[in-house]
Each structure stands twice: as structure tokens, then as C-alpha cells.
Amino acid sequence: MKVFVSWSGELSCQIAEVLKKWIPCIIQSVDVFFSPEDIEKGDNWDKTISSELSECKYGIICLTSDNTSAPWINFEAGAIAKSLDSKVTALMVNIKPSDIKGPLSRYQATRFERADFFQLIESINKALDTPLDSKVLENTFNAMWDSLEAEAMDLINKFSQKGDSQNKKGHITESEENNPLEEILQLLRKQSAILSNPQQLLPPDYMEHIQMSMYSRNREMYTENQMIFEELINVLEKTLIRLQSFPNHPVLNQFIEIFNYEEILMVLLHNADMSRNKRWRMKCKNLYEKYRSIITEKHNDLSQIDEDSYKNFIQFENN
Secondary structure (H helix, E strand, O other): OEEEEEOOOHHHHHHHHHHHHHHHHHOOOOEEEOOOOOHHHOOOOOHHHHHHHHHEEEEEEEEOOOOOOOHHHHHHHHHHHHHOOOOEEEEEOOOOHHHOOHHHHHOEEEEOOHHHHHHHHHHHHHOOOOOOOHHHHHHHHHHHHHHHHHHHHHHHHHOOOOOOOOOHHHHHHHHHHHHHHHHHHHHHHHHHHHHOOHHHHOOHHHHHHHHHHHHHHHHHHHHHHHHHHHHHHHHHHHHHHHHHHOOOOHHHHHHHHHOOHHHHHHHHHHHHHHOOOHHHHHHHHHHHHHHHHHHHHHHOOHHHOOHHHHHHHHHHHHO
């Protein structure tokens, strides 16, 4: 896989060379491309670079204190983002996130520090058709980082602006004061990057897992409801059998009266109707008919049955 590195200015060019040297050492299947000519000269948009850009799957923009406002790097960054489906990272060499202005601020900013740079390497690895194992990648990165950082820091120190040493104390104080602002700015940019690609926030695998969990839970709830319904029906059936065998048993008659047998049947019938379960509905209907038959036989008078309950049952039956 090819990685396109955009740069402008001497320091940015030197850092691009460091990336070209070290990234393939960490991920051997990656080839880093960058133009050997300064983009400010206007001669890098030839057919070769256009062809290379079309073959690249990832872009890195090397930003320094002297090129964040360069017109050509903004122009090239836009072309890279358009060609690479937003797989673009702005690598901050000797600047802070708040130093990035204009269109460049929309890209995910990466500090030239171990943790941030490793995230960049991980992102490149994920773009591969066959990514390296995460543990292998981490071990290789750890083995290479010290040398990579030392070489880059030598270049950064070499191109530091004059007078930095005299203003070091004031610069540190200003940096410390701006730390909260820098952290907020980084968080906002990360959130913007995530929201622009919702799949990073909710990957398809995660959504599938949630759906499967909900489906599994619904099945469990259905099974629980089914078990409760079957147990209640079983109790009511046994009660009717006992009542049929001992129609004048005082305890059974008190049980039916106290627990309002008909009302329980109507509640079960209502739930069966709501769940559209024909088997449950049929069981409730058969129980009610059996109960009515027993009461009729016992008293030989339908008036003993609660007329309202019977009407409700007939209404459910007709539905």
C-alpha cells in the first residue's frame, strides 16, 4: 500500500524523508511517496504525482511553523483528502493544534509524540488489505521509535528559529497556560472526525452484536412469558378437574370465588389476544367453555355466571 506525504518548506521536506525511511521499517508492506521538489515552486503537479496520488490509500500532511498558511499545501491537502476518502492526517512537527488554521484544521491532527504517532501507524495499518497483528505492530514500533524520534528531533532543533533559547522561559509559560485550550481543541477535532464517519463510533460489528443481544433477550422474555402462561393454565385446568370431581367441595368453591376464576381467565385471554397467540387463545377458550359447562351442570342456571364476564368473553371470541 502507498502512503502519500505532502510537505512544503525545508523542515517539512526533511521530516517527509524521515517518514519515507522509517514507516516501511515498521510496516514493511507500506511504500511512502513524496515529491522531491518543493510544492511552492508549482512544478509538483505533474502526471507522475497525479498518478502516485491515485494509487495511494493514505495521506500525511507534514505541518511546521512556516508552512501552515502556505497556499500550495492547503491546495494539495484538499486534493489528497478528495482522492483518499478522508484518510488524511495532519502531522504537527513543531506546532500546536491551535496553530493550524483554515481548511487544514478539519483533519485529524497528530503530535510528533510516541502515543500519537503510534495511533497514526495503527490507522495506516488498518487501511491495509492484510493488516499486521496488533501485538507485532506494537513491538516493531517500540523497537523503531527511539531512532525515528532522535532523527526527527535533530532536524527540528536544527531548523529552530533564532532566539528560541532566550525566550524559552516565556514560551514554556505560555504553553502551560494554553494547555487546557489545546486539549479542548484536540477533543473537538477528534469528535468532528468521528461524527463525519459514524462507522468509527458505531462499527457494523458492534451494531450487529447489539441487535443479536436484543434478539436473544426478546427470545428469553418470550420463553419466560410462555412458561408463566403454561403454568397458570395448568393450575386452572387442575382446579376444574377437581371441581368436576368434587362439585360441592367447600374449599374448591371458596377458592374459585376468592380468586375470581373467571377474571383470571379473562386476563389470560386478553394477553393471548394481544400477543396474537392462537394456541394460547384456544386454551383459554376451551377452559372457559369447560368452566361454564361445569357451573351450568352444577347449578343448572347460567345466571350464576357473571354476565359481564361472559359478555366480555363473547366479544373476545368474535374478534
